[in-house]
Amino acid sequence: MFERFSKDARRVVVIAQEEARELRSEQIEPGHILLALASNDLVVAAAFADLGCPIADLRRRVARDSGPVLDADALASLGIDIDQVRASVESHFGQGALDQPPKRWRGGHIPFAKAAKKSLECALREAIWHGHKEILGWHLLLGVIRAEPSTVDGLSGADGAHELLRTAAMRELSAHAA
């Protein structure tokens, strides 16, 4: 499948993997692809910013869903004060000791989550539908929107964000064809 990816789209996939690794995610999720698209292309970043979602907000929301941070609220619901646990662990094992996920999460190949794979498949279909030989970054955006519209809305922090992003992508793609 990757043979049809443009150089730009390949770079996006590489960045998505780096984002997933940096955020200590076990899989590459659609959110990591969105983050990669926005950090790779200023026009994509601007499209998110127009929705009231600068890239820093996008990264914060993706990080929240990537699961590296222990869920303090959920632990509090059981009566566990994670800050107290953290302080006790750090006093014995050093700062940040509790916030290191187990070693096997680091390095190596990070697989695509099912939803991310579906996004890539949809990107391929979008490229074919638009009559483009190569899969471009904008097709990747359309692919994520097609596969995971509610995730796009959630990460953008705006209902209907996926519709506006789709419009922006279509506009850019028709300019590309012209």
Add this chain to the structure above:
Amino acid sequence: MPVTVLADRAASPDPEMGLRSVRALRDSAERLEALQVANARRSGWSWQEIATVLGVTRQAVHKKHRDIG
């Protein structure tokens, strides 16, 4: 957070909060296990001794943590 609020939440049948708390407990346990196994190894414990206290087999604990030495 007041104790009464905590008690309300803990008793809440909300599946979202219930499942999140299970995941957070599991994540916390995984991290503590990695720290404590490494600490035990540094203190000269054998894999068998660690396994006995954790209630798993020596093979299981070694396979999971052998990276830390």
